[in-house]
Amino acid sequence: MEKATKHFIKTIIENDLKKNTTITTRFPPEPNGYLHIGHAKSICLNFNMAKQFNGNCNLRFDDTNPAKEDQKYIDSIISDIKWLGFNWGDKIFYASDYFDKLYDFAVDLIKKNKAYVCSLSSEDIRKYRGTLTESGKNSPYRERTIKENLDLFSKMKNGDFIDGAHVLRAKIDMKSPNINMRDPVIYRIKKMSHPRTKDKWCIYPMYDFTHCISDSLENITHSLCTLEFEDHRPLYDWFLETLKTLCHPKQIEFARMNLTFTVMSKRKLQKLVNNNYVTSWDDPRLPTIAGLRRRGYTSFAIRNFCETIGVSKKESRIDMELLETLLKDDLNEKAPRAMAVLNPLKIVIENWDKNKIQQLDAFNHPQKKEMGTRKITFSKEIFIEKNDFMEDPPNKFFRLAPKKEIRLKYAYYITCKKVIKDEKTGEIKKLICTYDPKTKGGTSKDKRKVKGTLHWVSANDCINAEVRVYDRLFSMENPETSNSENLKNNFIENINPNSLKIIKNAKLEKSLLNAVPEKVFQFERLGYFCVDSKDSKPDNLIFNRTVPLRDTWAKIKK
Ligand code: ATP
Numbered sequence: 001m002e003k004a005t006k007h008f009i010k011t012i013i014e015n016d017l018k019k020n021t022t023i024t025t026r027f028p029p030e031p032n033g034y035l036h037i038g039h040a041k042s043i044c045l046n047f048n049m050a051k052q053f054n055g056n057c058n059l060r061f062d063d064t065n066p067a068k069e070d071q072k073y074i075d076s077i078i079s080d081i082k083w084l085g086f087n088w089g090d091k092i093f094y095a096s097d098y099f100d101k102l103y104d105f106a107v108d109l110i111k112k113n114k115a116y117v118c119s120l121s122s123e124d125i126r127k128y129r130g131t132l133t134e135s136g137k138n139s140p141y142r143e144r145t146i147k148e149n150l151d152l153f154s155k156m157k158n159g160d161f162i163d164g165a166h167v168l169r170a171k172i173d174m175k176s177p178n179i180n181m182r183d184p185v186i187y188r189i190k191k192m193s194h195p196r197t198k199d200k201w202c203i204y205p206m207y208d209f210t211h212c213i214s215d216s217l218e219n220i221t222h223s224l225c226t227l228e229f230e231d232h233r234p235l236y237d238w239f240l241e242t243l244k245t246l247c248h249p250k251q252i253e254f255a256r257m258n259l260t261f262t263v264m265s266k267r268k269l270q271k272l273v274n275n276n277y278v279t280s281w282d283d284p285r286l287p288t289i290a291g292l293r294r295r296g297y298t299s300f301a302i303r304n305f306c307e308t309i310g311v312s313k314k315e316s317r318i319d320m321e322l323l324e325t326l327l328k329d330d331l332n333e334k335a336p337r338a339m340a341v342l343n344p345l346k347i348v349i350e351n352w353d354k355n356k357i358q359q360l361d362a363f364n365h366p367q368k369k370e371m372g373t374r375k376i377t378f379s380k381e382i383f384i385e386k387n388d389f390m391e392d393p394p395n396k397f398f399r400l401a402p403k404k405e406i407r408l409k410y411a412y413y414i415t416c417k418k419v420i421k422d423e424k425t426g427e428i429k430k431l432i433c434t435y436d437p438k439t440k441g442g443t444s445k446d447k448r449k450v451k452g453t454l455h456w457v458s459a460n461d462c463i464n465a466e467v468r469v470y471d472r473l474f475s476m477e478n479p480e481t482s483n484s485e486n487l488k489n490n491f492i493e494n495i496n497p498n499s500l501k502i503i504k505n506a507k508l509e510k511s512l513l514n515a516v517p518e519k520v521f522q523f524e525r526l527g528y529f530c531v532d533s534k535d536s537k538p539d540n541l542i543f544n545r546t547v548p549l550r551d552t553w554a555k556i557k558k
């Protein structure tokens with residue numbers, strides 16, 4: 001169970017519950033992209049508050065813009081939230097289910113003389129709106145009669161006008177210091193089919209109008225959202241007060257989550273996908289839930305991360321290392337161990353019988369004996385990692401070198417006798433070694449010391465695999481800052497050109513043939529890896545590196 005931290009929203013809810021008896025929250029994604037880890041923060045907050053105070057959390061799709069939304073995003077969002085470990089029971093809603101009611105509310109506003117049909121072009125609406133330092137001007141259409149407004153709005157609904165000909169606007173105050181209150185647009189004409197309501201509507205409500213009414217219709221008590229909506233709160237409250245709705249939820253804002261070395265907004269992620277900087281929304285380099293999952297992240301680690309960073313009003317960029325550390329803590333507990341050699345160097349054991357094959361026992365977890373053991377094959381030819389051998393090593397090189405003895409984990413002590421090289425290139429082709437039969441299992445009775453223990457796999461009994469080694473997608477902590485003045489905010493230029501390295505001929509111990517996608521293993525001494533859920537095939541195994549054991553990013557950070 002992840003820890004439950006105290007934060008200001010929890011305190012507010014605790015106090016409110018002294019008056020109220022229940023709490024209802026909601027997570028309201030717009031289905032215009034995949035969820036990212038920033039969304040996970042909001043998901044954890046909304047679902048956990050409901051759970052801790054015995055309330056409900058609704059899942060509501062804010063599907064009011066058919067131009068950008070798609071069923072495939074709805075499906076991915078549902079699957080990602082489930083995977084994260086949250087459940088909404090039958091409380092799944094769509095803003096589009098409220099289109100009839102929203103229309104009636106808009107008519108109600110017109111009847112109250114609190115909304116009007118405006119026929120300015122969008123460009124003029126912008127001009128009339130003013131700026132932060134300059135107040136706005138009333139639209140020449142602001143004083144249309146209620147009757148005329150009702151008639152025009154009904155015609156907008158019936159499809160009598162082309163896109164952009166008219167909009168419906170709330171009648172609030174063009175001189176308000178808060179630009180959101182300067183007669184915001186609440187309905188626009190968009191002759192476009194909607195994924196759910198199909199061709200029933202050709203006018204669609206805007207976010208600010210839809211959101212507060214949807215909250216109210218669902219009897220939400222606490223409407224938790226990110227800080228950019230703080231300036232929209234007066235509008236949220238204005239709609240509900242003016243319409244005298246039965247339920248008036250409390251909107252509370254918190255800071256968005258940002259992470260180093262990545263970008264978070266769906267618009268930017270969309271750009272990376274559409275321009276093929278990554279392969280898809282679930283590319284393991286992206287901070288999307290689907291990408292992290294495919295990469296081998298556990299839902300526990302993501303929930304734990306969201307809980308650990310807490311909830312506050314202050315924007316910050318959290319260090320990716322924190323997420324990785326929490327992931328490694330979790331994987332260290334859960335991941336079975338296995339042996340794999342990414343860059344193989346062959347060793348021939350001179351004094352081992354050519355035909356002899358031996359099955360040795362290896363622990364699946366060094367500290368958790370309950371995770372059992374497995375058999376690994378030892379044979380005359382084995383592979384070790386290329387960089388575990390040096391012909392002319394420095395003093396503190398505790399791995400293999402000519403005349404040196406090391407331990408092969410779970411197997412034997414071996415000593416390097418000879419280095420075989422390619423005659424032309426000088427490249428090391430293989431090593432000839434001897435083994436000590438009295439060191440079976442990797443221990444010696446005479447207590448003689450060997451400094452190094454290496455991982456290895458049998459060359460006669462291993463599997464080949466492709467291993468995708470991922471690095472950070474961006475080479476700067478904040479990819480949104482730019483080095484070159486004229487390319488300000490172009491995060492694309494900060495993409496790390498080496499974010500994916502493909503190793504074609506890795507050698508894996510045979511037990512990994514049974515690895516299921518997304519199930520993470522610790523490859524001894526290397527890091528955590530899992531079978532890729534999308535591209536791996538039985539005859540073409542592909543593993544993703546989830547995260548290395550040690551921090552190899554340090555150099556990129558400077
Ligand atoms: P983006 O800016 O990435 O496109 P969004 O806010 O437009 O995100 P929505 O689908 O509207 O995406 O978001 C659903 C909910 O998730 C909202 O309540 C939003 O405040 C919250 N959310 C989005 N991004 C973050 C983030 N980085 N940290 C915390 N909450 C977030």
Ligand code: MG
Pocket residue numbers: 030
């Ligand atoms: Mg949004």
